[in-house]
Amino acid sequence: xxxxxxxxxxxxxxxxxxxxxxxxxxxxxxxxxxxxxxxxxxxxxxxxxxxxxxxxxxxxxxxxxxxxxxxxxxxxxxxxxxxxxxxxxxxxxxxxxxxxxxxxxxxxxxxxxxxxxxxxxxxxxxxxxxxxxxxxxxxxxxxxxxxxxxxxxxxxxxxxxxxxxxxxxxxxxxxxxxxxxxxxxxxxxxxx
Amino acid sequence: xxxxxxxxxxxxxxxxxxxxxxxxxxxxxxxxxxxxxxxxxxxxxxxxxxxxxxxxxxxxxxxxxxxxxxxxxxxxxxxxxxxxxxxxxxxxxxxxxxxxxxxxxxxxxxx
Numbered sequence: 001x002x003x004x005x006x007x008x009x010x011x012x013x014x015x016x017x018x019x020x021x022x023x024x025x026x027x028x029x030x031x032x033x034x035x036x037x038x039x040x041x042x043x044x045x046x047x048x049x050x051x052x053x054x055x056x057x058x059x060x061x062x063x064x065x066x067x068x069x070x071x072x073x074x075x076x077x078x079x080x081x082x083x084x085x086x087x088x089x090x091x092x093x094x095x096x097x098x099x100x101x102x103x104x105x106x107x108x109x110x111x112x113x114x115x116x117x118x119x120x121x122x123x124x125x126x127x128x129x130x131x132x133x134x135x136x137x138x139x140x141x142x143x144x145x146x147x148x149x150x151x152x153x154x155x156x157x158x159x160x161x162x163x164x165x166x167x168x169x170x171x172x173x174x175x176x177x178x179x180x181x182x183x184x185x186x187x188x189x190x191x192x
Numbered sequence: 193x194x195x196x197x198x199x200x201x202x203x204x205x206x207x208x209x210x211x212x213x214x215x216x217x218x219x220x221x222x223x224x225x226x227x228x229x230x231x232x233x234x235x236x237x238x239x240x241x242x243x244x245x246x247x248x249x250x251x252x253x254x255x256x257x258x259x260x261x262x263x264x265x266x267x268x269x270x271x272x273x274x275x276x277x278x279x280x281x282x283x284x285x286x287x288x289x290x291x292x293x294x295x296x297x298x299x300x301x302x303x
Contacts, residue, residue, distance in 0.1 A: 015244065018256060023240055025266025026219035042236060049237010
């Protein structure tokens with residue numbers, strides 16, 4: 001196993017750090033001397049189960065936090081489009097796409113961080129919901145665009161950059177969760 | 193009057209497994225007990241979510257044990273049924289017994 005603390009880091013995204021540590025210990029004990037692959041498989045399955053449990057416990061609250069995240073992402077994302085539109089000559093150029101992508105990814109990263117800080121228990125679950133739903137929608141639109149006879153390259157870039165924004169959203173949520181619990185990425189605890 | 197919590201089928205089984213295991217009840221042994229005695233193979237996520245819910249409802253308590261090398265230096269989280277948990281289980285068992293009254297075919301199959 002590359003880093004023995006990664007299983008609990010992953011599990012602590014959806015439960016308390018001490019529970020995450022005990023669960024990771026259980027999974028290591030069950031798998032004994034077996035391949036680390038099976039430990040990781042169990043860790044992923046368990047993290048998924050814990051996420052589902054968090055959502056099932058308070059589905060409306062998680063949905064509301066996810067909707068808030070959607071607004072937090074959409075605001076700066078639209079602002080990014082407006083900023084790029086201020087320079088009509090550069091629209092469609094690599095510079096405009098890089099600027100737009102930076103806007104979206106920073107918006108997603110900060111939205112994840114805000115959700116993780118605002119709702120320590122459900123923020124990460126909401127980030128996963130938002131990243132999953134948004135990512136799937138944008139990948140579907142991307143595929144539909146690519147499969148057209150003459151795909152519009154601007155739409156491909158638009159949907160592609162948007163879909164990848166799911167990743168910074170999750171990273172933002174992970175950093176905030178880690179800071180809130182004092183675990184996660186091992187960052188210092190936030191002042192209360 | 194205090195609201196008395198009802199127990200679901202899985203929660204009853206988990207509480208019974210924890211009771212049976214006594215001081216050795218933690219994730220691995222509870223899963224194993226459920227599998228051997230009740231024939232229920234639980235996904236780990238489902239078990240830990242259920243245990244967390246039971247603890248939030250005050251039906252079980254937990255404490256951390258000592259770290260052991262075979263667990264990669266991680267401690268076990270031991271679980272114990274609280275007095276509220278025992279009461280909830282008693283109510284569930286009584287309700288089941290009342291439902292079984294007069295159902296001779298089930299009684300004979302059970303005996």
